[in-house]
Structure formats: structure tokens, C-alpha cells
Amino acid sequence: MSVAELDDPAGESTTPRPAVTRRAQRREQQTARILDAAKKCFVRSGFQGASMQEICNEAGMSPGALYRYFPSKESIIEAISEAQQQQDAEMLSAMLDNPSVIDGFVEASMAHIRKVHEHGTAALFTEVRAEAMRNEMVRTGCERSMHQVRDALRNYFQKALDRGDIRPRVDLDTLLTVMMALGEGLILNDLPSQGVPMEKIETLMRSAAISNLRPRGYEEQKIG
């Protein structure tokens, strides 16, 4: 009733016209509602610490209703860490089309750090990482999305390497691994929330990138 009133595109609330769509639409809404509530609860209490009752309360829904959308607590955890990682991976890969290797890398990293800070998802990120240590499904998803980011970065760096734009001291695989570890440390610590301004983070991020990638002509301009 209330739902029908809110979003009936043609205004024919009483007549059962839209047929296929309406139920599916509602399902999507409710699913999203549960995921939103669960995300809040998991940030607040952790994956293991949050109870289904807590999630139900947050979603304004009974357990019976909730279990129509997710078969288990674990399936919610999986859905959330999946979405979280997927979203991050996509965003990061999308940003790496800057022709300047240093700028592209630094900007992508900064955008990610900014987003995590703004959405307050640093806690969720940590939680996902901790859960990945023991839950195989979560770990698999985690690894998949990290590979996605890694491949995008590798492709990006490889092209710069072919152009002769960068001269890293180590092989590409090692370079990628350490660069990503660095990024994770920065995200985990959520530096902006500790009062470190973004410009300062960017400065050091850039200097670390320059040191590791050694792009043409940066030695004199930046370090000298």
C-alpha cells in the first residue's frame, strides 16, 4: 500500500497492471534495505558480533521477513564484502586512464582514501580483511577483487614501462605487491580521521611513487 503510493509510475495503484515488475522491484528495494542495515550493524559490532536480531531491528523487519531475502547470516556477509570489494575495485580501475603514471596512480589512491573516509567504511574494510583470514568465501572474494585492481595496475604500469616512462628498481610483480600493501596501510589507518590533511598524504604518496617507479626526468625537478 504505502510502497505502491510512493512509486507507482503511472498512478494506477489499485489496478494490478505493472505485472512482472512490481514484485521484483519491491524485492530489490528490500534486499538493499537489508544490506544497508547489515552494513551499519557490522560496522558497529563486527560480523560475528552483530546478531540477526540487531540487523532485523535496524532494517525494521522481522526475522521471518529477512529470511525470505537471505538464506543465512553468512550469505549477507558474503554479499556485503562482495559488494564492498567490487565497488572499490571498479572505482580504482576506472581512474587509471591518466597518461601521467605518477598522477594517475596518486589520484586513484587519493580518491580511494577520500571515499573510504567519507563513507566511514574503514571499519568495514578491516572487518572484511579479518574475516577473510578464516572464512573461505570471503577470502576468495577478497582475492578476486585484489587481483582485479592488481591487473589494472599492472596493465597501467606495463604500458608506461614499454613507453620507457618508468624504470622501477624491481620486477613488476614485486612492485605491484608492495604498492598495494602501502595503499592498504593508508586505507586501514584512515589518516584523514586522524587529522592528517589530504594534501600531505598526497605529497608523500607522490614521493613514494616517484621513488619506486622512477619516472623520466623526476630526479632533478623534485628531489634536487
Added chain:
Amino acid sequence: MSVAELDDPAGESTTPRPAVTRRAQRREQQTARILDAAKKCFVRSGFQGASMQEICNEAGMSPGALYRYFPSKESIIEAISEAQQQQDAEMLSAMLDNPSVIDGFVEASMAHIRKVHEHGTAALFTEVRAEAMRNEMVRTGCERSMHQVRDALRNYFQKALDRGDIRPRVDLDTLLTVMMALGEGLILNDLPSQGVPMEKIETLMRSAAISNLRPRGYEEQKIG
């Protein structure tokens, strides 16, 4: 009886001489036994996921016995994360007496990474960080030990700064924060377990340190 035989310094097993010591000694042993068992369980199942029964089984002890040593599960969690952080902090501070800033920093970091890898405590480290997001006692302990490391590092860098050995691009506070974030990222990822050899980690660690600290005379020798 068996305990008396094992560690009676004067060999007067039957006479109740050592008086004060014996009980206290036993207490320490048992406490350590519980903490060891708990650590294993927490690595395996997480702080919230591990049950008291699981810890009791691992320690070869009944719940009743265990509760004579710790008043609650939370007190065990606190004791463990306390010890963990304390231990790391002490080790790291102790290593920073190398007169070469770069060598000292890199060696301290590498020693830490190596130790975490060998003891398989990367999972525990992640768990502590996740728990710190919601458990105030754990967070406080976490912050305290990080401040300890931070202060040791600050002192170390400040002295080098006074000598004119390094010329960082940013202020000391920011430098410290980002350096520590980098270190945490490396620990969290437990690179050695992913097949990255220590020498390679060291190479990139060193180049990042050089870039951020900019020690005298390194530009030509290492980068040129």
C-alpha cells in the same frame, strides 16, 4: 607432586618450604598456558568466533579452572592484544639504535615483518585492529603501543634531522604517520606468505625510505 618434582630449586620436595613462591609460580604457568591456547583459538576463529569451551579444550582445562585465572572472555582478549602490541612495540624501539637512519629503519621494519611471518601472527594482528574499532579497551592499548613506536621513531628521525642527515619533504608528524601506515600495510599483507622474497621487500622498503627521508648523498649513488 609432579610440579614439585619438576621445579624445586633446593630439592626439598616433601617439606613445604618455598612457601610463597610455589603457588605464584604455578599461577604464572597456568596463566601463560591459557594465553597461549587463547591466542591459537583467536587466530583460528577470531575474538568473537572462538568460544570459551574451545579455549578450554586447547588449554586442556575445564571452564571452572580457567575462570580462576581470568574473570571474563573480554579480559583474555585485552591481555592478549595488550601483550601482542607491547611486544611488537618494544622490539621495534629496541632496533632503532643504528647510526645510519636508512639502515636502522629498514632493518627494524624487516625484522618486524619477518617475526610476524614466522609466528603466523598476521591474522591476530588483523583481528586486534578490527576489534580496536569497537572495543574501547583494545583500542586504547592499540593506540598506546602505536604511540610508543611513533615516539621511538620520532626521536630517531629527529636526531638525524638535527645532524642534517635527512631532509624530508614534509613535517615530521606527517612523515611518521605515513611511514607507519606503510609498515602496517606490509604486515597486514604478510608478503612472505604470498611468495615475495624478503630481499625484494627490503629493496622497495629501502627505496621508499630514501625517497621520503632523502638522506645526504643518496641521490647519485642509488638513483642515478
Added chain:
DNA sequence: CCAAAAAGAGCGAACGTTCACTCTCGAATT
């Protein structure tokens, strides 16, 4: 020096609570 009393350590069943999850049944939707 030794019996008697007190204190401590350990066990494991049992406590009340909370957990993830299911069932039933009426209301709403198609």
C-alpha cells in the same frame, strides 16, 4: 612436629541467555 583447619586449584554439570534460524498463519498482491 603434626593434626586440624583454611585456602586454593580443578572439574564438569548446570544456569540463564542469546544465537541463527523455522514455522504458522493471516494480510496483501496479482
Added chain:
DNA sequence: AATTCGAGAGTGAACGTTCGCTCTTTTTGG
């Protein structure tokens, strides 16, 4: 009329913790 949805009481299992008890070690009083 048929199907889906949702509420909420209810399920057994598992949780952290406690209790009553036995056995051992230490302290005490004569």
C-alpha cells in the same frame, strides 16, 4: 483463486559464566 509476503512466537543448540564439589597445598595451634 493463487501466490507471495511478513510478523512474531518458537526451536534446539551454543554461548559465557557459575556452582557445588573433590583433591591438594599451605597455614595454624598446641
